[in-house]
Amino acid sequence: MARLWGVWIHVRRVAKKAALVAASAGEEDSSMLLAAAWLHDIGYSPEVMETGLHALDGGRWLRRRGFHDRVASLVAFHSCAIYEAEERGWRICCAQSSSTRHRPSGTPCGTPT
Numbered sequence: 001m002a003r004l005w006g007v008w009i010h011v012r013r014v015a016k017k018a019a020l021v022a023a024s025a026g027e028e029d030s031s032m033l034l035a036a037a038w039l040h041d042i043g044y045s046p047e048v049m050e051t052g053l054h055a056l057d058g059g060r061w062l063r064r065r066g067f068h069d070r071v072a073s074l075v076a077f078h079s080c081a082i083y084e085a086e087e088r089g090w091r092i093c094c095a096q097s098s099s100t101r102h103r104p105s106g107t108p109c110g111t112p113t
């Protein structure tokens with residue numbers, strides 16, 4: 001529990017920094033950034049954890065719950081998660097179906113390699 005408290009303190013600091021950046025972004029970008037900042041470490045939650053790679057677990061969890069692909073992808077790929085995933089034998093792949101102007105959006109499919 002103490003570890004999650006530390007994560008919560010960290011998340012609040014990240015969200016505060018993200019708000020500074022979001023102030024100079026457009027409305028859609030800023031809302032995606034703020035959502036991802038608040039949610040980026042949700043993969044540390046025992047209810048969310050699957051693979052043990054918190055970024056991937058968080059991204060997958062958000063995607064299954066219908067969060068926007070960009071938010072799920074920002075969470076899945078944060079902190080260079082793609083390299084940690086590779087080391088652990090997981091693959092974080094990119095979406096093929098997104099028609100947003102922000103393509104390519106990564107989709108945290110999380111398949112073992």
Ligand SMILES: [Fe+2]
Nearest residue numbers: 010014040041
């Ligand atoms: Fe973090």
